[in-house]
Amino acid sequence: MLLQGELTGNIVTLGRQATEELHNTSFYGRPRGDGLELSLAESAYLIYMEKIAVIFDGKELDFKRFFLKASALANNFELFYIVYKDMRERGYYIQPSVTGFRIYPRGGHPGKTPSEFFMLVTSERIPFLLSDLNRHLDTIDNLKKRLVLAIVDEESDITYYEIRKIIPKGSYELELGTSLSVATLLEDRCMVWDPEVSGILKQSGFFGKLMDEGHLQLSLVESCYLLNNGILKIENRDREKLDFAGFSGLASRIESDFLIKYRVYEELRNRGLVPKTGFKFGTHFRVYKKLETGANVSHSDYLVHAIDKNHVFSLQQLSRAVRLANSVRKEMIYAAVNTKIYFFIIGRMRL
């Protein structure tokens, strides 16, 4: 004989026996007064497991009818159900929360241990707002929990990502003189013509790329950084000197996201990291934590992409970025530019 529950609103309510059989041993639902309350996902799973029967309007709903009913009652019910089932079957105890689910650590359960993860559940098709992510990260930081994003793709496969803030740091110290030379802004890069200065910038600063032994090509962000730090002067092809405002204005016309990219470049350099272009990886920068003067640039540690505070993630693109970073043994970091810059790292999570 199955345990019987009744669907009212979004909740299935069962009697005292259910609390004993379902909650006290397996941590389904939440005891309320004399009985047990189950969420829609829990109820669907327990119908599927043939543990409970659910009555609505005096009639029992079979799995299909309950599923259709639930998916009419709750937005994205299918997603929540798929994720709920997957987590249970991986052996996790899991409870509803404001973000979606709270996940208990392996070996832990409600009443014994605090939950470890807060999980957001979404579909690859739903745009993901940076502002929402921030809100969740703030809440979760205060609670000392970790944030997991469960993304259900169109074929119902789930990918779990952990997202956390970090403060990246490196060991590089910039020690270059001022006014070393004058570089020229060409179409969309700068050229240092002086062979000696070219060598110094390249060897001690890891700036630019030597076009040949005597000439160094600098990217726009590199040029702007060197200009802003008084290390180089920059002129246009008509030999007119450019100041920071003039240069960054021109650069913003060449790449529309120049300013946020520059802010992140500067922040990384100030933190002792060496950013170089991440073009081949489809991100703004690849970043080195540790480089020794004169050494060959070897394996970079991070891929960093600058985004502004109104950024909306396409989860398809996020997925590709993380996948690519991991496939080349790097970590994927987004740098969100507001009045301050904060960094967060996103990685696949193996549960």
Add this chain to the structure above:
Amino acid sequence: MLLQGELTGNIVTLGRQATEELHNTSFYGRPRGDGLELSLAESAYLIYMEKIAVIFDGKELDFKRFFLKASALANNFELFYIVYKDMRERGYYIQPSVTGFRIYPRGGHPGKTPSEFFMLVTSERIPFLLSDLNRHLDTIDNLKKRLVLAIVDEESDITYYEIRKIIPKGSYELELGTSLSVATLLEDRCMVWDPEVSGILKQSGFFGKLMDEGHLQLSLVESCYLLNNGILKIENRDREKLDFAGFSGLASRIESDFLIKYRVYEELRNRGLVPKTGFKFGTHFRVYKKLETGANVSHSDYLVHAIDKNHVFSLQQLSRAVRLANSVRKEMIYAAVNTKIYFFIIGRMRL
């Protein structure tokens, strides 16, 4: 004593001796009448190599002055120069062409062998139009040449991609009965409730994903394909039947590019290939050339992304897509949807 040339317009003209010393042995420039004509990139390179001196307005231009002059005369001169120099230093003979450069095969040279590649030169920042790509591919097909895209990134690194049309083919034959069952369109996927039909679709057709032993989840494109081929009927949650027009209309509201995605899905299926979602790779599909009934889905061969005829490539995204595909041993294919669908494959080229 250096060979002397004179800059007029975009051309440097040298005398008969230059034809002998620069063209007949090293295949620089083009003989015209009694003399030799050099392009701006060739001239800059030969100044750098200390083979020629170039006079303009009665005065000799040194490398820096010539470079600045050339970059004022020709759009993106810096890019052409960087690529020209790189190709020469890799040991290729290279001549200007309408697309940018013609490249001779290794061991070949002008007058001995036809050129092998036509090369387009561009910067990562310049949007790349599908319509331009098509025009070039058509020209180059007629000439029996191969197309190479040289992309210069912001730090002046060059990545070479080869682009060619292909007609993908697979060995899968669909053999399923009609009107097997009725599936329900939920939020953004369909559910097949019948356990037997779920099994058949999954095992013999590689459709969908089993949510559990009895229920199969289908993506929107899969559902639409099965509906359009009479294999499944589909109804909404209110049990109203949907036809192709109704279903694809709803699906287009869920994903805006549904129709081009569907056209490509259908074309791939009709060609004996099995497409599954490519979400984890950031593309529309991952595609299997060969699958045996009942076998486990293993390594897929292609990543395929559907684009419409007005598509504009971001070269940063293209670079990421190809890099990711190659890092997981797959080939990256774009499927351009017009009245017909044509496919082209883009891969890194090792020169």
